[in-house]
Amino acid sequence: MSTIADRLIEDEGLRRGVSRLTPEKIEKVFKELIAGECGARLKTYVESCVRCGMCAKACHYYMSHKDPSYTPVAKVSQTMWRLLAAGGRVEPQVIYECAQVAYTECNLCRRCIHYCPLGIDTGYIISVVRRLCHKLGVTPQYIQDTAHSHSAVLNQMWVKDDEWPDTLQWQEEEAREEFPGLRIPLDVEGADFMYSVIAPEPKFRTQLIYQAAAIFNAAGLNWTMPATPGWDNSNMAMFTGDSEIMSRVERAHYETAQRLRVKRIVMGECGHAFRAVYDVANRWLGWKWHPVPVVHSVEFFWELIQQGRIKITHKYADPVTIHDPCNIIRGRGLMDKLREVTHFLCENVVEMSPNREHNYCCCAGGGVINCGPPFKNVRIVGNSIKAEQLRATGVHTLVAPCHNCHGGLEDIISKFGLGMHTKFLGDLIYELMEKPEAE
Amino acid sequence: MSFAQSWDFTPGARVVVDDLGKCSREYEWLEEPYVSPDGETVARVAALPDAEFSMAVGGEVWEETFDKIWYPRFSPDGRLTALVQSAGEWTMAVDGQAWETQFGYIWGTLFSESGDVIAAPIQADGQYGLAVDGQPWETLYENANQVLLSRDGKATAAVIQAKSLAQADIETFQQGIFSVAVNGEAWDAVFVNCWNPAFDATASRVAATVRRTLYDYTIAVDGKAWDGAYACAWGPVFNPATGQVAAPVRKAGAWGMAIDDRMAWEPRFAQLWQQAYTPDGGKLAAIAAVKFGEFTVVVDGAPWGVTFPVVTDLTVSPVGGRIAALGNAHNTDFAVLCDGKVWPGRYDMAWPPVWSPDGAHLAVAVERGGRFTVVCDGKAYPQSFDKCFAPAFSPDGTKVLIRAVADNKLHRIVAPVAAFTG
């Protein structure tokens, strides 16, 4: 049977990382990690897993390859069990293998929780493996660079302090051509909500900021975007295993909202960012719930529709299907609201199967797409099951309210020739909304 | 003499601007009102026809107009600043006068405590630094952020990028490319990261949190790092009396307070941050989580007896060693905490507490059900408004200046502390 050792991929970050390791160093760091940070969850999961293999069908990698080394339990057996069995004293090459499994062959999508009768959270175990790899300095180059960016400028894309407000002002100016008097209100204290986005928006996808501003403007909302760092809600440090930087980023995000005295944070259409803000970093920072309530765009659009604040001229005519992003469906239960919004906007919605909490992951999430070009093919061929699922819908438009899902799905669509295009809800609302008459 | 000593503290209420929408020129729209510290006037960005922008101050539009204008802020001495762009170049305008030097971009205006010095981070030709009263640092850097201006206005500092970094070059990054520049001059030492630089009381020393490797956090003072390595650390502060440096540090999964690299408060907190010394250096207070999800204020290592899901805005009195903060439950039910006690009122939102100069009284702007007022020593001013700005005390500490908007008018109320009866 093949194992991770049979499919290693060269990555500068992993290669250089393991070159500095010795079995003694690995053992020391591993033991400190287990003693310092791991408790009853890891112990229970490792002890009580009965190795039944029921989780195999949960994982899109396994369903795509039908190779037993890709099942959730196999990923744990090739990493954590192996390390535990050796007391952490392993050759550096083993850490290379662990890192490749943990960073590029598991999206932390948590679908396997629906398969394991014992409720074992494989995503958590893989996160511990990532934490170890981070502490050993064995992380894929591209995602590590992103974590460096988070540490230096508190955003994912090395966006400097001036580039952010400058970009917003530029988008505001552009949008005023279409919507006279439109504002992107910067740093307005006491606004109803702070809108936060991920750094790829100002860097590559400014259209999304434009669209959000157009929608909020048309809805007559009292909103603001911060002019300071703390505006980026994304968090790749969460996925490299650098909890300290993860939390520094989210502390800035929450404190920015607190400083602006907003009632809520509304987050753009991103899944992993939502996970970081809503479910992960708040805990590390000591807040049980959210110091400022956090609302994902799907839910926010749903609210606006309920309040009659989004007015569309017509419905989207072509049939669409819905991709349920793990981090806001399994991570926040927004499946019904996502459907209500989509049905409000579209004439014909064709469900894919399985869907809702049982959806297959896009295979880009969990930081996998951020590991960059060396691993691109891993996540594309590792998700042929998603391609089959998409093809079976027979539609050409795919609604996916998550950035990483877009990236992953577009790669799959192109590789498998599915002839589809992906849309954010914001794309659809902007396209369909009432706009001022062009002069 | 502080600027407040020249303000009118005659008790009574005045309408100082009878129509906030008043504007001396035709306009497309007026943006959020900013009220001067003395409460005598209001400034709004005015969008004029033909995509021109300026500031309307008390309804009078500055003579000069700009292509863009943002971030209007009053300095503590009452001057109005705004960041302005003309012909693609940015600078600061102070009371309608633009600085002569222009920049690629300017943001984040800073003021000295008395307001006599105005500074801002700038970018010029892709290089970064600070400009003080229009004068940029002699040396600019590939990046500069986390900027600060000392209280006396004599010094500026920022975290700077000392070396270039190629795309996705994780190796160079981990060798260290960041440092701190003071008045434009960088420390000799470079670190993997530098964060939260802070001046001492006389602006002669700077401390910052640094990361020597991806895992080794510590504090550096004037470029020299402590020996101790910590799992994480938040920003440091100087003791204004002794010059000691205190910073929350993480050890064995819990937070404690290190002073000059020694554990002063043992690591037993789930969180510890926003520490502040009283001005005499006698007490050190911080916000802490005594358990997961239970925050309070800790003074000299001893937690207050009351916890909230969230605590923010720790504020120390100018004299008297008193401490206040805000508690809330996930951004609702705001309460004011003062010297370990909780005031009875609960609010939808509260603004940072303001101490009287003698430390005898505490005032807080609060909002409930969309109506604003000011609470002083636990008692509300009997009138509510559409919006209240930060309250201020008279220099003798006996009267409170309330700056408020109601019915599209700017109200200026000077109320004796005894007038707060609610």
Place this chain on the structure above:
Amino acid sequence: MHALYDLAVGPLAWLAFGVFIIGSVYRLLAMRALALRKDGAFVAYVSWPHAFKSLAHWFTPFGALGWRENPGVTIATFIFHICLFLVPLFLMGHIVLFDTFRGWSWPALPDGAADVLAIVVVVICAYFLWRRLSVPEVRFVTSAQDVLVVSLVGLTFLTGVLAYHRIGDNLVLTTLHILSGEAMLVAIPFTRLSHMLFGVFSRGYIASEFGSVRHAKDW
């Protein structure tokens, strides 16, 4: 052999029950203490209403996605676990022993029914062993301990069935039956069989996270 039999039904039985009960209680309490000490930011979300709702689904055959997608394992698992509890607890032969030694008695299953159920356990153990060795995704993660614990359960029931049907040397088989049953009891707190102790808590915890934080079902 008689001496061994006497040892097995006497001191060893005491020992086995003692280790099983004290060991289980100790493991549960120790794990709870560990959770409170090290997993505070997670234990804080435990919500029993969500846990019970989820457990109801997982204790229902085909009540969760994992069960529906693995129908063979599901049927085998449910029948196996039901029989695993029913047969030892309600077998006339066992109740008689308790009656004789301790004076405790309770209703028994008809002998014929118990016999069939015991044979079913043996057959399912064989099925589990076959899966371990033949189904690739199971074989990939199977270790000696996994084979051992299934074999131990299978052996206990097989020797019981053989002894009941008087196949082979009755004394040897009965003694073997008792010893393997005792070994199984002792193994519960300290091997994979500890899923009997921890399973409802690990599922209940994740159900709490899904229910109270993530507002999504976990079945």
